Amino acid sequence: MTRSRSRNTILFAGFTLLLLVCFMADLFIGSVHIAIGDLLSIIFSGKSEQPEWITILWDFRFPRAMTAVFAGISLSLAGLQMQTVFRNPLAGPYVLGISSGASLGVALLVMGAVMFLPQREFHFQTWGVIAAAWIGSGAVMFLLLLVSLRIKDIMTILILGILFGSITIAIVSILQYFTHEALLKTFIVWTLGSLGNVTRGQLPVLAGTLSAGVLLSLVCVKILNTLLLGENYARSMGVGVTTGRILLFISTSILAGTITAFCGPIGFIGIAVPHIGRLVWKTADHRVLIPAVMILGAIVLLISDMISQLPGSDRVLPINSVTALLGIPVVVWIVVRNRRFANIS
Amino acid sequence: MRQGRENIIDLHRLEFGFRKGRSRGHSLAGPVSTTAFGGELIAVMGRNGSGKSTLLRTISGLMKPLQGEIQIFNSPLAEYSRKQLARIMGFVSTEVVRVPGLRVSDLVALGRYPHTNWFGKLSSSDHEVVERALDLTSLQALRDRDLEELSDGERQRAMIARTLAQDTRILILDEPTAFLDLSHRYAIIDLLRNLALEHGKTILYSTHDLQIALQQSDKIWLIHEQTILEGAPEDMVLSGQLRDALRQTDSGTEIEMDLQTGEFAVKRMLHHNISLSSRSDELRMWTNKALERNGFKVVENKEASIHVLVETRDGHPKWTIEKNDKRIELNSIYDLSLYLRTIV
Incomplete structure (x- = not known):
C-alpha cells in the first residue's frame, strides 16, 4: 500500500511538471515567433521591446492556453464521471446529450432567428452564442434529471439520453436545411470547436464553473467508488444512488456544458483521458483518478492545441479535428483491448 | 459464541x-x-x-x-x-x-x-x-x-x-x-x-x-x-x-428424491427386466445406475430374460451378459451400454 502511495506521489509530481512545461510551450507556439527569452521577460518583468508581443501573449495566447487547461480538465473529469455512472468504457461527457443540446441552442440562435427575421443580417454575438449553448445543454440536462428521478435503471437513462440527443440533431438538421449559407457557415465553425474565442475577461467565469463542477465531483467521490460495483452494491453500502446520480449529472452538465458553450463541442478527450489515467495510475479509486484525469486532460488538450497551431505555418486546424485524431486511436485501443463488452450492462 | x-x-x-x-x-x-x-x-x-x-x-x-x-x-x-x-x-x-x-x-x-x-x-x-x-x-x-x-x-x-x-x-x-x-x-x-x-x-x-x-x-x-x-x-x-x-x-x-441419500434422480420409465449379480456392492451399484439409465429394471433372476454378471478377474472387472443362451463378455460399463442398446 505504501509502495503504491509513493508511486502515486511520483506520478503526480511528474505529470504536474509536464503540465507546466506544456503550458509554457503552448504560450511559445503561435503564428508570430517570440523567442523564449522574450517570452520569459514578458511574463516575469512585464516588459518587451515589441509592445505588441505583450498584447499577443496576454490577450491571445494566455487566454487560449488557460482555456485549453480548463477545457481539458472539465471534459476529462466529466468523462470519468459518466464512465463510472453508466459503467460503460465508451461513455463520455456528451452521453447525456449535452453537446447536442448546446448545438440546438446555438442553431436556434444563429439560424432560427433568421427564419423569423428573414431580411435582417444577424450579427454573431459571443455572449449570445454562449448563453444559447448553455440554455440548450441545461434544457437537456433538466429533462434527464426528471427522467432519472423516476427511472432507476441506468441503461434506460442512457438510451433516453442518446435519444434526446438524436432528436436535437434532427431539429438542427432541419434548421440547417432552411438557412442561409453565411449563417450555416457560422454554425459549422462553432461545431468545429475553438479554444481561441475566450477572452481574458471570460476566464474567471470558466474558472468558477470549473470549481463548482470539481467540488461536486469530490463530494461524490465515495459514491463514484461504490458505483463501480453497480447500483445494488452501492445501495447496500449505504449510498443514496439516485441523489448521487443527480449530483454527478449536474456536475457533468456544468463542466461539459460550460466548455461546449465557450469552445464548441470538443470530442474524444472526455472518453480517452480517463482510460489513460486508469492505465498510468493503475487504479480504479476515484480519490486518485479525479486529480489524475484533471492533470492529464489539461496536458492532452494543451498538446492538441499546439498541434492545431501547426507550428511553422500560419494556418490553424479546428481543435475538434485534432482531438479526434488524437483520441480515436485511444478509443480504438480500448475497444480492441476490452473485448468483453458483454458484461457492461 | x-x-x-x-x-x-x-x-x-x-x-x-x-x-x-x-x-x-x-x-x-x-x-x-x-x-x-x-x-x-x-x-x-x-x-x-x-x-x-x-x-x-x-x-x-x-x-x-x-x-x-x-x-x-x-x-x-x-x-x-x-x-x-x-x-x-x-x-x-x-x-x-x-x-x-x-x-x-x-x-x-x-x-x-x-x-x-x-x-x-x-x-x-x-x-x-x-x-x-x-x-x-x-x-x-x-x-x-x-x-x-x-x-x-x-x-x-x-x-x-x-x-x-x-x-x-x-x-x-x-x-x-x-x-x-x-x-x-x-x-x-x-x-x-x-x-x-x-x-x-x-x-x-x-x-x-x-x-x-x-x-x-x-x-x-x-x-x-x-x-x-x-x-x-x-x-x-x-x-x-x-x-x-x-x-x-x-x-x-x-x-424423484431418494429418501435414504437425499439425492434427486430423474424418474425413468423402465421398459425391460434384467437381472444383475455381483459379489462387489460397488460394482453392483454403479452397474445398476447404468442399467437404469438405459431403461432396464433390475429384477430377480427368474423374472428376467437378460442376465448380467459382474466379476473381477485379474484385478479387472468383467461384465458377462447372457441372453437366449448367448454369452458375451465386456470390459466396461460403456461397452455394456452400447451392447444393450443393440439387443432391445
Whole structure:
C-alpha cells in the first residue's frame, strides 16, 4: 500500500511538471515567433521591446492556453464521471446529450432567428452564442434529471439520453436545411470547436464553473467508488444512488456544458483521458483518478492545441479535428483491448 | 459464541414480488411470517422463478415489500436509514463485477465505506478489519491482484470479504455458489458456516444446491406455492416437503428424491427386466445406475430374460451378459451400454 502511495506521489509530481512545461510551450507556439527569452521577460518583468508581443501573449495566447487547461480538465473529469455512472468504457461527457443540446441552442440562435427575421443580417454575438449553448445543454440536462428521478435503471437513462440527443440533431438538421449559407457557415465553425474565442475577461467565469463542477465531483467521490460495483452494491453500502446520480449529472452538465458553450463541442478527450489515467495510475479509486484525469486532460488538450497551431505555418486546424485524431486511436485501443463488452450492462 | 434465540430478522405477514407502475404488483409469495435467529445459516431454496432473489432483495431493503413488514433487530426495516442498514446488513449479489484496475484489497476496503468519513479515509482500525476479512477468506496472497484476473471462485471470495469488512451482523448472499466447481462450492459454504458458528453472524443464502443445503444449513426456507416452508433440512426431507416442492412437473421430466441419500434422480420409465449379480456392492451399484439409465429394471433372476454378471478377474472387472443362451463378455460399463442398446 505504501509502495503504491509513493508511486502515486511520483506520478503526480511528474505529470504536474509536464503540465507546466506544456503550458509554457503552448504560450511559445503561435503564428508570430517570440523567442523564449522574450517570452520569459514578458511574463516575469512585464516588459518587451515589441509592445505588441505583450498584447499577443496576454490577450491571445494566455487566454487560449488557460482555456485549453480548463477545457481539458472539465471534459476529462466529466468523462470519468459518466464512465463510472453508466459503467460503460465508451461513455463520455456528451452521453447525456449535452453537446447536442448546446448545438440546438446555438442553431436556434444563429439560424432560427433568421427564419423569423428573414431580411435582417444577424450579427454573431459571443455572449449570445454562449448563453444559447448553455440554455440548450441545461434544457437537456433538466429533462434527464426528471427522467432519472423516476427511472432507476441506468441503461434506460442512457438510451433516453442518446435519444434526446438524436432528436436535437434532427431539429438542427432541419434548421440547417432552411438557412442561409453565411449563417450555416457560422454554425459549422462553432461545431468545429475553438479554444481561441475566450477572452481574458471570460476566464474567471470558466474558472468558477470549473470549481463548482470539481467540488461536486469530490463530494461524490465515495459514491463514484461504490458505483463501480453497480447500483445494488452501492445501495447496500449505504449510498443514496439516485441523489448521487443527480449530483454527478449536474456536475457533468456544468463542466461539459460550460466548455461546449465557450469552445464548441470538443470530442474524444472526455472518453480517452480517463482510460489513460486508469492505465498510468493503475487504479480504479476515484480519490486518485479525479486529480489524475484533471492533470492529464489539461496536458492532452494543451498538446492538441499546439498541434492545431501547426507550428511553422500560419494556418490553424479546428481543435475538434485534432482531438479526434488524437483520441480515436485511444478509443480504438480500448475497444480492441476490452473485448468483453458483454458484461457492461 | 452462538447467540441463542435472539430474533434477528422477522417477517410479519410479508408479501413480496415485483411492483409494476402504480398497481399492486405481481406477488411471488405471501403473506408469510417467519424468523431468522442469531447465528443461523439459512438456505433459501425454491424452483427457478419462485422468488428467492426477490425475497433476499426485499429483506436487504433493495426492494419494497408489497404487503406486511420486515423487522430487523425488532425494529421495522423501513425505519432504518440506508446508512444504518449498511452497518448491520451486508449483501452479495449474483452480479459478476468486473472493474479494471480494482485490486482485491481495494475492493475489500470499499466494505468499510459505511463506517468512514465523506472522503472514505480508512483509520488504522479500519485497516485491521480489512486485514481480518482478507485472512478469513484466505485472500492475503491475492490482495494486490486485479479483480479482472481472478477466477470465479476467487472473485466470489473477494466479494464476500468485502461484506465481512462491512462488519455486519447479517449477511445476505444471492447464489454464492453459482458458477463454482464442487470444491469451491464447499469452500464458500464452509466459510459461511464458520462465520455463523464462530462469529455469530446470521446468514441467508439462496442456492439450488440441495446437497450443500442439506449438509450445511441450520434451516431451510423453501419457497413453494406462494409460501415459505421452513425447518431443519432433515425435518424437511422426512416430512416430504422438499421432495414435493422440488419435484419437477412443468418441464415434463419427473425427478424423484431418494429418501435414504437425499439425492434427486430423474424418474425413468423402465421398459425391460434384467437381472444383475455381483459379489462387489460397488460394482453392483454403479452397474445398476447404468442399467437404469438405459431403461432396464433390475429384477430377480427368474423374472428376467437378460442376465448380467459382474466379476473381477485379474484385478479387472468383467461384465458377462447372457441372453437366449448367448454369452458375451465386456470390459466396461460403456461397452455394456452400447451392447444393450443393440439387443432391445
